[in-house]
Amino acid sequence: xxxxxxxxxxxxxxxxxxxxxxxxxxxxxxxxxxxxxxxxxxxxxxxxxxxxxxxxxxxxxxxxxxxxxxxxxxxxxxxxxxxxxxxxxxxxxxxxxxxxxxxxxxxxxxxxxxxxxxxxxxxxxxxxxxxxxxxxxxxxxxxxxxxxxxxxxxxxxxxxxxxxxxxxxxxxxxxxxxxxxxxxxxxxxx
Amino acid sequence: xxxxxxxxxxxxxxxxxxxxxxxxxxxxxxxxxxxxxxxxxxxxxxxxxxxxxxxxxxxxxxxxxxxxxxxxxxxxxxxxxxxxxxxxxxxxxxxxxxxxxxxxxxxxxxxxxxxxxxxxxxxxxxxxxxxxxxxxxxxxxxxxxxxxxxxxxxxxxxxxxxxxxxxxxxxxxxxxxxxxxxxxxxxxxx
Numbered sequence: 001x002x003x004x005x006x007x008x009x010x011x012x013x014x015x016x017x018x019x020x021x022x023x024x025x026x027x028x029x030x031x032x033x034x035x036x037x038x039x040x041x042x043x044x045x046x047x048x049x050x051x052x053x054x055x056x057x058x059x060x061x062x063x064x065x066x067x068x069x070x071x072x073x074x075x076x077x078x079x080x081x082x083x084x085x086x087x088x089x090x091x092x093x094x095x096x097x098x099x100x101x102x103x104x105x106x107x108x109x110x111x112x113x114x115x116x117x118x119x120x121x122x123x124x125x126x127x128x129x130x131x132x133x134x135x136x137x138x139x140x141x142x143x144x145x146x147x148x149x150x151x152x153x154x155x156x157x158x159x160x161x162x163x164x165x166x167x168x169x170x171x172x173x174x175x176x177x178x179x180x181x182x183x184x185x186x187x188x189x190x
Numbered sequence: 191x192x193x194x195x196x197x198x199x200x201x202x203x204x205x206x207x208x209x210x211x212x213x214x215x216x217x218x219x220x221x222x223x224x225x226x227x228x229x230x231x232x233x234x235x236x237x238x239x240x241x242x243x244x245x246x247x248x249x250x251x252x253x254x255x256x257x258x259x260x261x262x263x264x265x266x267x268x269x270x271x272x273x274x275x276x277x278x279x280x281x282x283x284x285x286x287x288x289x290x291x292x293x294x295x296x297x298x299x300x301x302x303x304x305x306x307x308x309x310x311x312x313x314x315x316x317x318x319x320x321x322x323x324x325x326x327x328x329x330x331x332x333x334x335x336x337x338x339x340x341x342x343x344x345x346x347x348x349x350x351x352x353x354x355x356x357x358x359x360x361x362x363x364x365x366x367x368x369x370x371x372x373x374x375x376x377x378x379x380x
Contacts, residue, residue, distance in 0.1 A: 029303045030252075030266045032259040058249035062220075063266065066253035069222040076220045076253065113219045 320351025
């Protein structure tokens with residue numbers, strides 16, 4: 001998606017050790033007009049698919065998911081990152097290993113909000129190693145619901161997450177696929 | 191706002207010790223069409239005010255803030271709840287005392303995203319003791335920016351936060367003001 005690629009070129013900042021900072025428009029300050037354009041593009045990409053729910057993960061996926069959901073006319077559910085180990089019995093839960101932060105955490109969704117009839121579109125801001133997205137897929141499958149696909153804003157295509165998840169048979173659509181990046185040369189897209 | 195009050199009556203669940211669960215439509219599963227109606231109502235209430243930015247706090251404020259921001263045509267910034275004590279020097283930060291969870295945590299916003307020229311509308315899902323909202327006000331003032339007011343979805347008006355913040359001279363608009371609630375009799379609105 002040209003609009004997003006241009007915005008990453010203009011406002012993204014490449015840091016050392018594989019960090020792409022996009023907090024000017026995507027995940028700290030949020031440009032909701034850009035979000036609506038991304039929502040329309042997700043809608044175009046998944047046109048013809050029956051989707052009953054959008055699932056994302058707190059915190060930075062929530063804004064994009066909510067704006068995009070206006071194009072799909074479905075509710076959004078966000079998976080909560082569980083801080084405590086006190087998980088009630090009425091939730092689906094799975095463990096996510098964060099490579100960025102070097103630790104594992106649990107994510108959970110109330111059983112009330114994922115049903116076997118649900119056809120779920122996953123939405124998140126980033127796909128890199130795919131740990132968060134695999135966690136979301138696991139929650140949907142635990143509920144007996146169907147994963148229609150994943151709509152991702154920025155895929156770091158030089159990291160293994162995207163390939164790994166596509167090989168699982170899940171359709172992944174990324175609006176900007178970063179092929180390489182460096183502090184000197186900036187970002188190139190696939 | 192009638193629409194929200196009716197929804198709380200229909201889908202809200204009153205639990206013991208002052209908990210009003212609205213996770214069917216507000217803060218776990220999210221009804222984005224309701225969010226747009228709430229956004230329009232915030233726009234109507236703050237009509238005529240110059241607003242340059244919406245500030246909210248992760249996680250459950252983000253969805254409402256992003257959808258509402260489409261009515262205001264301004265960016266959203268969300269304050270992050272800091273898990274680590276390693277705060278870089280380029281952020282505004284303040285401590286929030288959570289009565290609900292019985293602990294304190296830091297919230298932070300990058301200095302890049304709050305400027306003295308900013309006229310900020312605060313948006314959050316709940317106002318009870320007012321700790322989170324006071325934290326947001328403190329961040330805005332630390333930046334030398336102006337708090338235009340606060341748009342709240344549900345105020346528990348029997349708790350002291352709303353009064354406390356109005357007494358500070360901050361305009362608070364709540365779309366539903368809960369006067370009392372109990373497991374037996376449900377919710378009454380002011």
